[in-house]
Amino acid sequence: MFRKLHEPAEAVTVYVEGKPVVAEPGENLAAVLLRQEAIWSRPTPVKGSRRAPYCMIGVCFDCLARVDGVASVQTCMMPVRDGMTVEHQQRRRCLPS
Amino acid sequence: MHPEIIVIGAGTVGAAIAYGLARRQHRVLVLDGDDRDHRAARANFGLVWLQGKGQNMPAYQQLSRRSVDMWSGFASKLTDLTGLDLQYEQNGGLAFCLGEDAFEKRRSDLQRLHNQLGGAEADWRMLDRAELARLLPKVRLGPDVAGASFGERDGHANPLQLLAALHSGILRLGGELRRNAAVRQIVPSEAGFTVACGNETVSAPRVLIAAGLGSQALARQVGLEIPLRPQRGQILVTERLEPLLPLPTSGLRQTREGTVMIGATHEETGFDSSATAAAAADLSRRTLRIVPSLAEAKLVRQWAGLRIMTPDGCPVYAQSQKHRGAFVALCHSGVTLAALHATVLADAIAAGQLPDSLDIFHQSRFDVPKAA
Numbered sequence: 001m002f003r004k005l006h007e008p009a010e011a012v013t014v015y016v017e018g019k020p021v022v023a024e025p026g027e028n029l030a031a032v033l034l035r036q037e038a039i040w041s042r043p044t045p046v047k048g049s050r051r052a053p054y055c056m057i058g059v060c061f062d063c064l065a066r067v068d069g070v071a072s073v074q075t076c077m078m079p080v081r082d083g084m085t086v087e088h089q090q091r092r093r094c095l096p097s
Numbered sequence: 098m099h100p101e102i103i104v105i106g107a108g109t110v111g112a113a114i115a116y117g118l119a120r121r122q123h124r125v126l127v128l129d130g131d132d133r134d135h136r137a138a139r140a141n142f143g144l145v146w147l148q149g150k151g152q153n154m155p156a157y158q159q160l161s162r163r164s165v166d167m168w169s170g171f172a173s174k175l176t177d178l179t180g181l182d183l184q185y186e187q188n189g190g191l192a193f194c195l196g197e198d199a200f201e202k203r204r205s206d207l208q209r210l211h212n213q214l215g216g217a218e219a220d221w222r223m224l225d226r227a228e229l230a231r232l233l234p235k236v237r238l239g240p241d242v243a244g245a246s247f248g249e250r251d252g253h254a255n256p257l258q259l260l261a262a263l264h265s266g267i268l269r270l271g272g273e274l275r276r277n278a279a280v281r282q283i284v285p286s287e288a289g290f291t292v293a294c295g296n297e298t299v300s301a302p303r304v305l306i307a308a309g310l311g312s313q314a315l316a317r318q319v320g321l322e323i324p325l326r327p328q329r330g331q332i333l334v335t336e337r338l339e340p341l342l343p344l345p346t347s348g349l350r351q352t353r354e355g356t357v358m359i360g361a362t363h364e365e366t367g368f369d370s371s372a373t374a375a376a377a378a379d380l381s382r383r384t385l386r387i388v389p390s391l392a393e394a395k396l397v398r399q400w401a402g403l404r405i406m407t408p409d410g411c412p413v414y415a416q417s418q419k420h421r422g423a424f425v426a427l428c429h430s431g432v433t434l435a436a437l438h439a440t441v442l443a444d445a446i447a448a449g450q451l452p453d454s455l456d457i458f459h460q461s462r463f464d465v466p467k468a469a
């Protein structure tokens with residue numbers, strides 16, 4: 001598990017699987033996920049093996065999660081906002097019909 | 098090994114014929130070019146398709162039909178041999194029509210082709226919007242969709258698995274496959290042909306040129322002049338989605354893993370194989386008119402490949418008159434025709450003689466004298 005090297009001067013709250021978590025304003029959302037106990041962000045859609053944020057630069061797609069209800073968001077490309085909700089993305093994505 | 102035949106090119110076409118020859122206990126040596134070559138085998142859409150083929154040459158429809166009818170047996174043999182699943186499904190396929198005019202045009206095009214074929218029972222029908230909606234229960238169709246044509250024999254497969262299985266099959270059957278072995282020269286000789294690749298030469302009584310867009314220069318050396326041009330096709334790929342499309346369509350198919358492939362463009366841009374934003378926009382726009390909910394899906398990849406196009410879009414199968422034993426096989430729909438290539442064509446090449454039924458595909462059809 002990772003931890004932050006400094007105490008942020010300001011803090012926002014994001015909700016990871018419903019649990020309130022402290023983050024620094026503007027921080028990379030994937031970095032917040034890497035500080036959680038359940039470090040993984042999603043099971044792969046075909047074999048179901050767990051994946052966590054990896055490249056942190058938007059190329060590997062291993063950091064996908066549901067953010068504010070929207071599936072398949074690359075969390076490493078997403079700055080945190082106060083009140084954001086993040087859920088582990090399960091299975092393959094289902095389009096609204 | 099002293100090969101009985103050298104196959105130049107290990108794309109979908111060369112590999113299928115080489116596999117078929119190896120199955121017939123022929124000693125095959127396959128020489129494949131460089132990773133930087135244009136390789137349609139690694140860029141294609143994966144349809145095993147019949148409907149609409151051969152509008153300008155009904156024999157091409159018949160040829161494709163023979164292949165499609167053999168595909169299932171071909172795939173299971175290859176899977177038994179290699180353990181690789183080609184993910185072949187043949188539950189029919191659709192071509193969407195946007196607007197009533199397009200629907201009527203599609204009907205009359207398919208009807209004309211059907212009449213030309215004379216007599217055979219139709220293996221396609223037009224589906225109106227309501228019938229189409231019943232076939233695609235998870236899709237909310239865009240308002241412009243008037244209906245679709247449905248081809249009973251159409252299907253799809255994983256083209257990369259096909260290629261990998263053909264390569265593996267060749268090796269398992271005792272054939273040899275060399276990569277990074279671009280052929281520079283073919284010299285007809287007493288004993289057949291001597292082929293120069295890298296720093297060495299290899300000889301065999303027969304040679305098959307199936308080098309995709311690299312074939313023109315090689316065919317010329319055995320006295321066959323083949324007009325050929327690249328045609329760019331671009332494809333978009335979405336993230337993996339829950340099953341949405343139970344059937345492949347001419348421009349949209351969902352793979353077994355869940356990605357939706359969207360394609361392909363037809364662009365006359367020479368040997369430029371770059372992917373463009375304009376094509377991504379065009380493909381997305383058309384797709385969203387058909388399945389609006391795909392707007393929510395993320396695109397994860399886009400690529401471009403070059404089709405191997407003859408002037409009439411139909412295949413070329415030929416033996417050189419001047420240098421017997423030198424064959425050429427070129428086509429656009431190498432996935433669809435793979436089953437035929439591995440059987441009928443492999444048999445013919447093994448026998449040293451293409452059957453009369455393939456005469457119509459000889460490249461001499463393009464040798465029309467130029468008007469003065």
Ligand SMILES: Cc1cc2nc3c(=O)[nH]c(=O)nc-3n(C[C@H](O)[C@H](O)[C@H](O)COP(=O)(O)OP(=O)(O)OC[C@H]3O[C@@H](n4cnc5c(N)ncnc54)[C@H](O)[C@@H]3O)c2cc1C
Binds near residue numbers: 108310361
């Ligand atoms: C965008 C796109 C979509 C397509 N969709 C479909 C589809 O849905 N269904 C279908 O049936 N077909 C489809 N096709 C067509 C299909 O991919 C081709 O028909 C098929 O791959 C052609 O195979 P090939 O072996 O002739 O050529 P290629 O696959 O291009 O292979 C040629 C090989 O020859 C080698 N080579 C070249 N020069 C030399 C040399 N001098 N010496 C040795 N080796 C050489 C190259 O390295 C290459 O490996 C599509 C093609 C494209 C581009």
Ligand code: FES
Binds near residue numbers: 060
């Ligand atoms: S961590 Fe690789 S894309 Fe986000």
